Amino acid sequence: MSTATLEAPASSNGKKLENLETVVIRFCGDSGDGMQSVGTQMTNASAIFGNDVRTFPDFPAEIRAPAGSLFGVSGYQLCFSNHDIFTPGDAVDTLIAMNPAALKTNIEDLKRGGTLIVNEEEFNKSGLQKALYEANPLDNETLMAKFRVHKVPMTRLNRDAVEGLGLSLKGADMCRNFFALGLVYWLYDRDPKPTEEFIKSKFAKKADVVEANLRALRAGMNYGFSTESFTVHYHVPPARLSAGKYRKITGNEAVAMGLAVMAKLSGKTVVFSGYPITPASDILHDLSAFKHFGVKTFQAEDEIAAMAACVGSAFAGELAVTASSGPGICLKGEAMGLGMMTELPMVIIDVQRGGPSTGLPTKTEQSDLLLAMYGRNGESPLPIIAASGPGDCFSMIQEAFRIATEFMCPVIFLSDGYIANGAEPWQIPKVEDLPRLKIEHITAPNGENGEYLPYKRNEKLARPWAKPGTKGLEHRIGGLEKKDVTGNIDYSPKNHQHMTNTRAQKIANIANFIPEQTVDGPASGKVLVISWGGTFGAVRTAVQQSQAAGKSVAHTHLKYMNPLPRNLGTILKSYEKVLVPELNCGQLRLLLRNQYLVDAQGYNKIEGKPFLVNELVNVINEFHG
Amino acid sequence: MSVDLPTLPVQPLQSKDFASDQEVRWCPRCGDYSILAQMKKVLPTLGIPKEKFCFVSGIGCSSRFPYYVNTYGLHGIHGRAPAIATGVKLANPELQIWVITGDGDALSIGGNHFLHAIRRNIDMKVILFNNQIYGLTKGQYSPTSPLGQKSKSTPYGSIDHPLTPLSVAIGAEATFVARSVDVDIKHLTMVLERAAHHKGTAFVEVYQDCNVFNNGAFSYATEKETRSDSIVYLEHGKPLIYGKNRDKGIRVAEGNRVEIVQLGGDVKEDDLLFHDENTPEPSLAFLLSRMRHPEFPEPMGIFRAVERPTYDESVTKQVEAARAKLGEGNVEKLLNSGDTWFVN
Numbered sequence: 001m002s003t004a005t006l007e008a009p010a011s012s013n014g015k016k017l018e019n020l021e022t023v024v025i026r027f028c029g030d031s032g033d034g035m036q037s038v039g040t041q042m043t044n045a046s047a048i049f050g051n052d053v054r055t056f057p058d059f060p061a062e063i064r065a066p067a068g069s070l071f072g073v074s075g076y077q078l079c080f081s082n083h084d085i086f087t088p089g090d091a092v093d094t095l096i097a098m099n100p101a102a103l104k105t106n107i108e109d110l111k112r113g114g115t116l117i118v119n120e121e122e123f124n125k126s127g128l129q130k131a132l133y134e135a136n137p138l139d140n141e142t143l144m145a146k147f148r149v150h151k152v153p154m155t156r157l158n159r160d161a162v163e164g165l166g167l168s169l170k171g172a173d174m175c176r177n178f179f180a181l182g183l184v185y186w187l188y189d190r191d192p193k194p195t196e197e198f199i200k201s202k203f204a205k206k207a208d209v210v211e212a213n214l215r216a217l218r219a220g221m222n223y224g225f226s227t228e229s230f231t232v233h234y235h236v237p238p239a240r241l242s243a244g245k246y247r248k249i250t251g252n253e254a255v256a257m258g259l260a261v262m263a264k265l266s267g268k269t270v271v272f273s274g275y276p277i278t279p280a281s282d283i284l285h286d287l288s289a290f291k292h293f294g295v296k297t298f299q300a301e302d303e304i305a306a307m308a309a310c311v312g313s314a315f316a317g318e319l320a321v322t323a324s325s326g327p328g329i330c331l332k333g334e335a336m337g338l339g340m341m342t343e344l345p346m347v348i349i350d351v352q353r354g355g356p357s358t359g360l361p362t363k364t365e366q367s368d369l370l371l372a373m374y375g376r377n378g379e380s381p382l383p384i385i386a387a388s389g390p391g392d393c394f395s396m397i398q399e400a401f402r403i404a405t406e407f408m409c410p411v412i413f414l415s416d417g418y419i420a421n422g423a424e425p426w427q428i429p430k431v432e433d434l435p436r437l438k439i440e441h442i443t444a445p446n447g448e449n450g451e452y453l454p455y456k457r458n459e460k461l462a463r464p465w466a467k468p469g470t471k472g473l474e475h476r477i478g479g480l481e482k483k484d485v486t487g488n489i490d491y492s493p494k495n496h497q498h499m500t501n502t503r504a505q506k507i508a509n510i511a512n513f514i515p516e517q518t519v520d521g522p523a524s525g526k527v528l529v530i531s532w533g534g535t536f537g538a539v540r541t542a543v544q545q546s547q548a549a550g551k552s553v554a555h556t557h558l559k560y561m562n563p564l565p566r567n568l569g570t571i572l573k574s575y576e577k578v579l580v581p582e583l584n585c586g587q588l589r590l591l592l593r594n595q596y597l598v599d600a601q602g603y604n605k606i607e608g609k610p611f612l613v614n615e616l617v618n619v620i621n622e623f624h625g
Numbered sequence: 626m627s628v629d630l631p632t633l634p635v636q637p638l639q640s641k642d643f644a645s646d647q648e649v650r651w652c653p654r655c656g657d658y659s660i661l662a663q664m665k666k667v668l669p670t671l672g673i674p675k676e677k678f679c680f681v682s683g684i685g686c687s688s689r690f691p692y693y694v695n696t697y698g699l700h701g702i703h704g705r706a707p708a709i710a711t712g713v714k715l716a717n718p719e720l721q722i723w724v725i726t727g728d729g730d731a732l733s734i735g736g737n738h739f740l741h742a743i744r745r746n747i748d749m750k751v752i753l754f755n756n757q758i759y760g761l762t763k764g765q766y767s768p769t770s771p772l773g774q775k776s777k778s779t780p781y782g783s784i785d786h787p788l789t790p791l792s793v794a795i796g797a798e799a800t801f802v803a804r805s806v807d808v809d810i811k812h813l814t815m816v817l818e819r820a821a822h823h824k825g826t827a828f829v830e831v832y833q834d835c836n837v838f839n840n841g842a843f844s845y846a847t848e849k850e851t852r853s854d855s856i857v858y859l860e861h862g863k864p865l866i867y868g869k870n871r872d873k874g875i876r877v878a879e880g881n882r883v884e885i886v887q888l889g890g891d892v893k894e895d896d897l898l899f900h901d902e903n904t905p906e907p908s909l910a911f912l913l914s915r916m917r918h919p920e921f922p923e924p925m926g927i928f929r930a931v932e933r934p935t936y937d938e939s940v941t942k943q944v945e946a947a948r949a950k951l952g953e954g955n956v957e958k959l960l961n962s963g964d965t966w967f968v969n
Contacts, residue, residue: 313712
């Protein structure tokens, strides 16, 4: 909790209201306790108030793990601030633990001197046993002395609050999360109005449930206000973000919205084919509600079918897209190769998660970069781009389609679990500023003898895109090697060499049609830190802190992974040392060393969790020497 | 002054208009030639312009088919043709889609897509060339090879119980199911025509001779001496009668099965099973699909032809309904949806 000596607004009930710059809080409890829901509400309330916000939802793969178990703990961390922030924060200022298991799995992240709020009634024999506690940690004076502890009998207080509404005990207990939220709202001086509106619309058909949750929220706030246990509460003033209209957005929402907007503005149909998989499914969910924008969604029978359908839709002349995660991308490999060989435009979204195999479905990782680069048989390079944060997904998914349609090839769009589920305030763009996809289907034969030549290329080496149904352009293509210009099957040695080179050259040339790489910090110096994808926020913040500490360090963040920006080689040579922090075992580092013969060093973490700023600052400073 | 210009008669399409400029590369005397020839006969009769057809295939000998038809065509990857075709149809519902597949392509590597295309009733024709062998990979047994079949990968005979393609399709509640033989030109033409006119997934199994790796697998159904006793033609509303002298029939027996009966004597034509391809319940068609050589004559013709909304049509309807209910998608509104706030 970074404190500031700002003037505190008037206090109430004799309690002090202190101003803070930045706060990190984490709600944790059973996966059925509604922690994601209240975390989202706190995020909304803070964003609407005007703070900059970053979130990190962290939940188990099990939908309803056994109650009280250690592996069933679900957490939601958010950071809100009065200035620009790029990460959901490292150490937690306030931890809300709904049961012993939540305490056990999260207490290590709570700052010394931080606030701990527990539902003390859950710290009973059975709860402690399930969390494998031999003694009640709340009685551990050494441990408790490290924090400001508030033992709150939440279950009873909440039941009292909703009494008389005719709810079962179970029904009453389901409101406990809003009691906890209410208490946090008081503690951080949040306006409950947006949450009250949410409760009213979410449970619109159940008046008693609306009333119960509203009462629980209010009871939590009143508890903070009236109990002597809380003597101070805090205020984080609005951030000075650039002027404009904002909304909150997650990476998956931004992808879906970007696609719907693109369909509408380009006058084309977006055909999304997908198969449910964590953490990509929300893209399918969101898009299936955007039919009136010219979006068709197809939930295929498997990942292979989803990819195959994409090839079909692209051949048919519309904007084909699929989304999956690592295991699904593996299955799609062959059909992606067909898309590459037939040189049709489509976008494959990979929301990366912990691997290998089923791995860690709900945790984040950056370990599919090499899969995207090389995960197909034969020589089959494809363009790869990676979004740097939730809001960035909106423009980058459209950029993926610009490249796909301009160069006639599948494009891989990399996101990750952290970006996909994480939220941030997003400045709403003006419609007139949005890019328009320009698509020109060929309408008449392009051969000298009035025939259609499907592989006659333009100056970008892109072939024409004929829409089936167009008279005179009937043609057949497939996965077999084909002769340039005519597209007829051709296995001859020289032709295969020529076609392989041409396909690779086409992708390599894209480097001339993407922005040049920029650097944050000195243009030359001792250390260059290079990152990609979802680690942008943590790395940028860490580098800025190192710079503030007087280190000669610069940061460059890649969004174009293949081909790499054409000036990257020059940038790499401008620093004595290169550090590549990645949430994998060194995949970008391998590519950089290979392409530029640079002795890049890695900092690699593979814990299913994003980088902490502090750990990166330490690594950078040590690397700098 | 006005001049009456003679209206040019629209030249009807002919079989040769559907021939592509590619050299056909199937083995000499392959059954595929006949299927290609009948297809080129049927296509010009449908009143659909050439550019509105799209042929999609997987991998295998049969899957080279699209290269030889002068329409739009996509030669896909092994087993995935129904999924690729689904993508084509969703994006461009105006096209008439033909999926060309084989026994290995549709039932082994592509079994899943085959089932799901059928149950969704996507408007496409699926022609399965069944030769009970893997031809392109030079002679391994396939999921339709009979038990005991010797092949390169089964030197001691196959121990895999075969699938009956029609039973699988009917099990998935296909709305159109038919069978024909490559050399029975007239019948094959009729069946392809019927399939072309069906709205929804039209599944046709064609017995196709692979004269190189599985020569004569269907000779019982094609040779003059054996044919009449080995197959029975299905005709809607008519009794199932067959045999050289048309003196044998098929009757429904107790226990949900069929039996062969001798006509004349006690058994009259009225006692026989009368074919009804429009029965909504698929059990009868399934029963017919269980009639296998040599215990029974194998039925040829249309097993089932019923109506059910197609998937692609339903997709379009949902899009229209969403537009009617919510209005045309509004970008401004979408971007500004949810909770918003201003920063000054």
